[in-house]
Amino acid sequence: MNEISDIEKFYALFPEPALAKDLITILEDYRINSRLQAEYPVLGEQISEMNVYMLSKRVSPKELANDKQRVVELIAQRLIAGTTKEQMEQFPEKIRQTLEQALSISKTLSSPLADVHDTARVAAELYFLIDDNFQGPYQPVAPFSAPLDQSQVNQNIGNFGRAARKISEKMSSEPTSTSNYASEDAVRELLRALFKEKGIKPKDVESRIDALEANKVRDYLNDLETLITDEEGLRREEGTYLYPEWGSDIEDYRLNWARVKERISEGGSDEFYLDTIQKYAGQIKCIRREFQMLRPEGAAKLRGLFEGDDIDLDSAIQYFIDKRLRLSPSERNYVRTEKRTRDIAVAFLIDMSGSTVGATILCEKEALILMSEALKELGDAFAIYGFSGYGRDNVAFYIIKDFEEPYDQRVQCKISTMMSKQSTRIAPAIRHATTKIRRREERTKMLILLSDGKPLDRDYYGNYAIEDTRMALREAQRYGIKSFCITVDRKAAEYLSRMYADSRWVVIDDVVKLPEKITRIYKRFTT
Template sequence: MEEAVGIRWHHFITRMAVRTYPQASACFAEQQASLATVFRALSGNAGLRLALAAEQRLKTSRSWVQKVAGSGLRQALAWRDESCLYLPERLDFYPDAGLNRDLYLWLAALAACSEPRQHEQQHKAQAQQPHWLLLNQRCVTLCLQRFPGLVSVYRRLAVAEVEQRDQRLTLSQAALPREQTLRQAILQPGSVSYLPAGPGDADPVPLWLYPQTQGPALSRTDDVAATAADHPAAQPKANIRRRATLTEDPDGRDGLMVFRLESLLSWSEFIPLDRTADDNDDEDDSLRIAEDLDVITLSQQRSRQASKIRLDLDLPCAAEDDIPLSDGRLFAEWDYRKQRLLPDYCRVIPMLPRAVAATGLPAALQPVARRLRQQFASFNTQPQLMRHQLQGTQLDIDALIAQQARQQQGNGDSLAPVWRQPQRNQRDLACLLLADLSLSTDAWANNDKQVIDVIRDSLHLMGEALDASHDQFAMYGFSSRRRDHVRINMVKNFNEPWGQQIHGRIKALTPGYYTRMGAAIRQANEILQDQPAEQRLLLILTDGKPNDLDLYEGQYGLEDTRMAIIEAHRKGITTHCVTIDQDCQDYVPYVFGHLGYFRIERADQLPRMLPRLYLNLTGLNS
């Protein structure tokens, strides 16, 4: 009974403490597509993207009901960095849903007029004054001057915000001067140059952008940067950007001994990791704890033991690894921050599966393969022998006998079509399939197959179809482990015949490491450029965005991949990306172009859709 009463009391007091309008809320997920278009268009940078902002703890004024309910302690604030705008998951400050949607639009436009470096410079110049006050007024004024059509939108939002602050806030006498100054800055941006002091934090203004961190900026050491991998298993369930700080690690010489002496023989159990809060290995618990943290603390310890264990335990020994065909080649990489190519920066190593056994096409794929071969055989580009020609290189014996019979009957022609002439179809095409073999392909596509199984099936069927059409084609896979180890797994080169040996190599494909896509694409560009075909097509199969263990993540990886695609187009190579990443709309159109990619809803659709896509790309369906 006590528990039931407690639950009802909690629900009641929580509802009483709400000072917003959930029934009129606007959701980020519903507005994301249109906001991304507006943000990129107004800022002039198509590489910028949108993401969710994490809630952070604030020391603002609260009513007594909120204090009883324990609410009003955290709030998600809009902010941006050099590559992304972070917005709250839901906006419900105003009773009109249209105003809440307009607030999303206004924040996107305001971010387009804001440069992240301005925040840092202003913070250093005015350490004692809240730099966001002056900066936001300046950005609001600039935004209204640059986009006059938003003046009426901002006026409505400003008036509604001032009205709602009367109802939303419970202020002490000491906080009133600061609040009056904020309201003046909202209604008349640019008119305030000083913010009076007050207790706690100033109540946030939803119409403004706030700094990324309230404390000193995070400075990443080489070790931290090198081990900040974009591992699928390490991502929070919600794609929310959080604050981070660095901390000094204990040296291990102080404090109590917290392990048994007999464990000293097992050094793998004694690794210098921060286990102060919880040592639970449950991934769901770890992610839940991370979501509850305001600040995630990173170690500055110079030791690389943890990263070595994480990286190298999964590496096979040389006797079991794929066979390297050479020492590799060096390729450039695009550094968007320096706006230049870094020469000889990545080493691409061609690999061949070890101990591959020749095998046939899997029995489950044979019915589909027969249909594809029949369909693609009609597009055969092999030379065809044209009969009954007026000129040619060989006599058509049947046509000659018929002509002689007609002449004996007095019906013969002086110019008789009695020749045979080989004639090649007009299409001259070389296609290279480049498959992503990163760690993420080890995930399950459905209840029966992993993503790597789907990729294998796709390569089997695609090879059967292209072999029937006699188009020139090659197949490669790729993964990476830092810039000096980009693996290109050769499945079939352009000179090899399709057969059981190739099926064996496809069967031997396994998930690799990470996704340094730019280097793999540059290697594929060189292979395709050596082909004398009139049309050259690079078809990329992937399930995620570019990433690697070093700084090759985020916008850096996207910009390098985009530059590799631009280089391919300059060489006359047509590129197309086939992705099963359901969150690809934020980055794939920017990297490959709006018409340069195709998203498959479910991974298990890939084997059926890939040949059909090839027909569309090569114009064979017309």
């Protein structure tokens, strides 16, 4: 006879064991994620990206059976993904208040000292909070993450012990070796430090060691140790993002070499927007008409829904068959008709460096307004980001419009008040924009870069900067993101073909032509 585990005994203490079990699962996921993000920042970022992606796949809380189940789902979304799938304003005040109380209680689990006993204590507190506020039977929600699969971890990251053993054995085969890493334990600690501080996976080190001669292993390990102790590598700061930089001088990446700081653009007057709408009134009317013709016609039927416009006959028949057979029938018995839409997400990345002062920044703003008016008509998901900064530790990434934001007066004011800033370190901005676009579910993902010339920053210019930009665009391509680069540098021919080798690009010889040409370029690029 199988013994009941301690955790099952804990669930059984509550009138609704399923609710206690779900809360334990959610809170323990949150505690472990918090610990991983603190101790292994690179892995933590990857987990965060995956959780945001998983959020997009979850059922809408509105489709759940009752408020008790909805509030548990919202707690899971906020704790694990940091946000919710739908705007909280859509839910009753009681749910919103309970959610905020639950989040406040759960914060203690982010402490590095928290353990599974703290998880159980918080779960009990949340159980009674939810049970006091909501009636009705509880039905389990889907788990946010699958159990940890060690074989999958080994495949994606590698095995610290195995890699350390192989490296030690290879060094011991070299009789003249006098390495600091004489023991397997020392190598293992180095591998853990590399992964924690720099995101270098043990499987990558193991692969490189396999390709080296035994007498070269010691030098390679010393180089890796230098990566950790090198003071030139940037350290993580809250609310910033570190990216590698391609060094053409070493033919390799410099890890954690550029820091991107997101800044929310502050709006002001929409006077520039209104002047632009008036200036291009005739052209905007034509653009809207042209883009209306690009919208797909017809409709698509979505089946297997909890609610919809009509009953799905096939699902309804299956429902009664299941009931007759005493099986649990599905309640997804409705169908809804929706208009077809274009499956495209595009991010505009705008050069806001000091060299754009004057006509260039004004024409960029006009082009963005015309393009936004067209996309509003077309329905494509779009975002607008600007970039500038000074130095590799201060790359400013301005959020003018994110994908989830509507194109409204607030965004129009932000565009109106855009102004030239400092230097042009393009590659980190491309990498950060790529990270954002990768999270989108649309089948077609695009990045459109508007710049007035070569990348130029403190200690960052010439061939080195061009090659780093080229590699950043190549990385975007690997993630399935198409890129299109528009420049207004008349002298660009000498370097553009190399810098934009993995992208489509065009030179506009007169910046004044940018507003009228950008919509044509977009139309040609996406159809």
